[in-house]
Amino acid sequence: MTRKNTLILIAAAGxxxxxxxxxxxxxxxxxxxxxxxxxxxxxxxxxxLIGAMALALPRATLLPLLGALAALTTAAIGVFHAGVxxxxxxxxxxxxxxxxxxxxxxxxxxxIMSAPLVRCDDIPWQMxxxxxxxxxxxxxGVLVLVWIAAWRAR
Numbered sequence: 001m002t003r004k005n006t007l008i009l010i011a012a013a014g015x016x017x018x019x020x021x022x023x024x025x026x027x028x029x030x031x032x033x034x035x036x037x038x039x040x041x042x043x044x045x046x047x048x049l050i051g052a053m054a055l056a057l058p059r060a061t062l063l064p065l066l067g068a069l070a071a072l073t074t075a076a077i078g079v080f081h082a083g084v085x086x087x088x089x090x091x092x093x094x095x096x097x098x099x100x101x102x103x104x105x106x107x108x109x110x111x112i113m114s115a116p117l118v119r120c121d122d123i124p125w126q127m128x129x130x131x132x133x134x135x136x137x138x139x140x141g142v143l144v145l146v147w148i149a150a151w152r153a154r
Contacts, residue, residue, distance in 0.1 A: 002153070003153045004153040005055060005058070007146055007147075008147075008150045009051065011047065011143050011150060012047060012054075013051075014139070015070070018044050019044045019045065019048070022040075022132070029125075032118045034119060034120040035092065035118075036092070036095065037132070039081075040074045040078055040133065040136050041074075043073040043074035043077070050063055050067040050070060051067060064150040065148075065151050068144050068147035071140045071141075071143040072140070075140035078135075078138075078140060079137045081120065081133035085120070085121055085131050
């Protein structure tokens with residue numbers, strides 16, 4: 001196996017491992033994902049498919065760059081989500097709480113009744129001060145570097 005193929009395999013397997021970890025937290029650990037958690041999964045799925053295509057089509061030299069873009073996308077969503085969790089900025093109104101100061105009783109009741117079950121601004125699990133979104137951002141950033149190394153190894 002060439003160095004390039006090894007790096008592609010590592011990068012695609014890294015995304016697959018992060019997806020499996022997310023599903024493990026969801027289905028084995030009972031931590032239901034919020035909307036932004038789900039958003040972070042799509043680019044990992046794309047990276048796994050890109051990795052398979054890159055291994056099957058070794059002459060397609062731009063595929064590792066697409067893999068890097070997929071990893072960068074999920075890392076960026078992870079950074080945004082971690083910032084929402086830390087209350088550094090607001091997330092989408094569809095999955096976070098907002099200011100209720102000026103709401104009428106009817107408006108407040110409507111907001112409560114239409115609120116999602118899992119909020120994006122809560123941290124259900126963390127390790128070493130990083131939430132799952134934060135770990136996704138860090139590890140996906142590493143995967144970006146692996147994808148770029150694979151592209152450069154052509």
